Amino acid sequence: MKQAAQAREVDVLVVGAGVAGLSAATAAAWSGKSVVLIEKSDTIGGTAAIANGSIWIPNNDPAIANGFTCDLESQVRFILSECWDGFDESQKWCGVSKETFLRVDRYVKSGLRVARDLTNTRVQTFTQLDKIFKRYFFSTKDSVDSVRQALGPNHSRSDDELAKAACSSWDYHWENKFNKVPYGKHIWAAFDLRLAGKFFFSGFRKHLWHIVQNMVSIRSLSSLADQIPNLFTKFWGFGSGLILVERFRKHLDRQKVPILKRHELVAVATNGDRVTSVDVQTADRQTLTWKIRDALIIASGCFSHQLTGDGVQDSYSVKSSCVAPGNDGDAIRILKNADVQVNQNPRPVLAQTVIQLAKEKNAISHEPVFYFYGDSFFLVDRHGRRVMNEKLTYHDRAQHHVGNAEQEFLFLVCDRRFKERYWGLGIAVPFDQKHMIVGNNESTLHEEIDRELRDNDCDFRLADNFSANLRETKIAFNEFARTGDDREFGRGKNAFDVLGYMKPDRDHDAPSRSMQPLAGEELYACIYGLSTFGTHGGLVCDEDSRVLNSAGDPWNNLYAVGTCAASFLNGHYPSHGMSIGTGMVFGYLAGLHATSNTKRL
Structure with a gap:
């Protein structure tokens, strides 16, 4: 040549x-x-x-x-x-x-x-x-039922075929009438062991101190036991x-x-x-x-x-x-x-970003928020009200920021259990948890979020009714989780809410497939803005x-x-x-x- x-x-x-x-x-x-x-x-x-x-x-x-x-x-x-x-x-x-x-x-x-x-x-x-999906995503309690629901009553697949489908990767919009096989x-x-190792250890070295901090901060033995085998999942694939x-x-x-x-x-x-x-x-x-x-x-x-x-x-x-x-x-x-x-x-093809990371990295953040693994959380606007089914795909979830100045920023609110378990690349909570905001109750969380917005040169502020509405939102969400019915946005009724995410939390008694009540008065929050991964x-x-x-x-x-x-x-x-x-x-x-x-x- x-x-x-x-x-x-x-x-x-x-x-x-x-x-x-x-x-x-x-x-x-x-x-x-x-x-x-x-x-x-x-x-x-x-x-x-x-x-x-x-x-x-x-x-x-x-x-x-x-x-x-x-x-x-x-x-x-x-x-x-x-x-x-x-x-x-x-x-x-x-x-x-x-x-x-x-x-x-x-x-x-x-x-x-x-x-x-x-x-x-x-x-x-x-x-x-399929082996990765079976290990990290397949739930014996929920996954097959979710596939059965997604395919509708007229499917002719056996339980074994349904289980195999549940261990596969699914399209985001499985409900489209033309998409008869959405997986x-x-x-x-x-x-490749060498390249996968290079990928993992590159991220491990970059975030080692954050990982140590996160592991040390865990108070629950069940959360600690959960995190150790899931460490590989923190780096957005293999x-x-x-x-x-x-x-x-x-x-x-x-x-x-x-x-x-x-x-x-x-x-x-x-x-x-x-x-x-x-x-x-x-x-x-x-x-x-x-x-x-x-x-x-x-x-x-x-x-x-x-x-x-x-x-x-x-x-x-x-x-x-x-x-x-x-x-x-x-x-x-x-x-x-x-x-x-x-x-x-x-x-643009959209996702969400943690605003502090966007500022630190001069608008180039390789920790976009793609997946909300875990159940004891919800997203609210500046008025403290939920605006969506939070298990939507990242692109669909990010649409709630578009063309609406009131929703330029949205706020994840979660309990300590969620904060301990769901951090990492492409996941809801960033590696560096200094970007997490903590409040002993709704009122102090309100104050701390506004302080974080000011510190990051954002003109955006929470509404005066944020803490009062957040208290009501938490009560309502916890009730939805306990009954298994999100009467506001239908979270958990969509098969993707289960099949598209890692195994639901199952060391709790809530009947919902994708919601768990937030425990305790202490609340954690993270501020999200709009990110793009293509045009x-x-x-x-x-x-x-x-x-x-x-x-x-x-x-x-x-x-x-x-x-x-x-x-x-x-x-x-x-x-x-x-x-x-x-x-x-x-x-x-x-x-x-x-x-x-x-x-x-």
């Missing part, structure tokens, strides 16, 4: 070394043509390297082996109906644009072939984490995202594909509908010009970091982002003078990931993949794994298309 990095001329240049870029470079290299991958930062893997690493691919091979298969046409309609208000299956393209329909159709129907090709060539090995579609890079990235990197190294770090794309030259050359700036500020013979594939990430800060977006008062720092809209900026279609609406705006592409011009025609050799391309998810998130999944699949397909090698699949 040509050493294109020295020749300053290349068949395929890939920009961005996240999963989408790594996948694109892998596919392009099968052709034998020269491929170079550049990355402006000094790290490889982007956001995926620090993520859980789930990949949404229906009818994947591990699912088929487990007996989980679904109709792919229905899966196309599942995504479209969840993400587009204009969806109408009786209309052409189901009521959405042709480009949107074809991209969803391509993703759903090509995902298995991409994953299988990566497996057959030993680039990747994929698995489902088994997620795969992860198969376990490093599957890092494993995925490292396997791509090692393969490209074997294929002698250069990965040039600290090389930033700064300009693109075009002639008609073709990219002819690019300028790349190196770490020492030298500008290199490369002639592009076949294709430029841009995988430079989203523009989440353009959304952080006061007044950036009126609807989205984003306090932090958990994506890699380089995600600041490079592709849109570099191509601003080219004839390309750009969807400027960011439609859905970007360059508009066809189903082959070719960028479209203003007339709707595709460029000849300009591709966009990953989160720099406008997403068909349209600001929604029907299931985890769709960000990495679309990046990996469309990246691979773009690499094959750019090198006229589509028959490979």
Whole structure:
């Protein structure tokens, strides 16, 4: 293979070394043509390297082996109906644009072939984490009943099949009528002891002092016994995202594909509908010009970091982002003078963040609040009233912050038991529990929360009626937990409230599957604001990931993949794994298309 990095001329240049870029470079290299991958930062893997690493691919091979298969046409309609208000299956393209329909159709129907090709060539090995889900998520008391409830009375599955489904990973919106098999579609890079250990010990070293503090502060022997075996769960998975990235990197190294770090794309030259050359700036500020013979594939990430800060977006008062720092809209900026279609609406994928961490980390917080494990807690607004079923998915839960100044911040309120057990990366309570607020009762908690808001330069304050309403909210919630019926928001009636979370607390007598009464007068609180882990705006592409011009025609050799391309998810998130999944699949397909090698699949 040509050493294109020295020749300053290349068949395929890939920009961005996240999963989408790594996948694109892998596919392009099968052709034998020269491929170079550049990355402006000094790290490889982007956001995926620090993520859980789930990949949404229906009818994947591990699912088929487990007996989980679904109709792919229905899966196309599942995504479209969840993400587009204009969806109408009786209309052409189901009521959405042709480009949107074809991209969803391509993703759903090509995902298995991409994953299988990566497996057959030993680039990747994929698995489902059924053993992990059985160990940490499966409840003999609740899980099978929850699956039975979710699938409805007309299902024909045996109890053994229901138990197997309960040990699988579920889509977030299982109740959609097109989603008849709402589980088994997620795969992860198969376990690698060295890389999983690297992932775990990196987090362990970073948070060791916090972990020691948390363990020492535990007063209950039952909580201490609970925490020790669950320590691995504190780090948001087992490093599957890092494993995925490292396997791509090692393969490209074997294929002698250069990965040039600290090389930033700064300009693109075009002639008609073709990219002819690019300028790349190196770490020492030298500008290199490369002639592009076949294709430029841009995988430079989203523009989440353009959304952080006061007044950036009126609807989205984003306090932090958990994506890699380089995600600041490079592709849109570099191509601003080219004839390309750009969807400027960011439609961010949302979660929550602990506001003190957002401030400490200058709006880059890799401890977003994804999961509310545990039962003895609720969320309230500035008036001390609950506003939702707190077991909603992180993206749906975060919507309660959007477009409502009264709910710019929301407040977790919990008892000591919850505080002792549910801390860690991606979990409700941060590692560093100095960010937890404690009060002997509702009134002192009110005072302490306002003090914390002031100390963090927030103009936001609790309402005068906060403590009185909080007292009533706690009484009502405890009654709901004791009766097993959340008459306000139905928490626990949704099957995801059980199946999507770790085992419910079961050393108590409350009948609820997802609520436990808060014990004692002492209360703890945490302040949450809005966080983003991606955006859905970007360059508009066809189903082959070719960028479209203003007339709707595709460029000849300009591709966009990953989160720099406008997403068909349209600001929604029907299931985890769709960000990495679309990046990996469309990246691979773009690499094959750019090198006229589509028959490979």
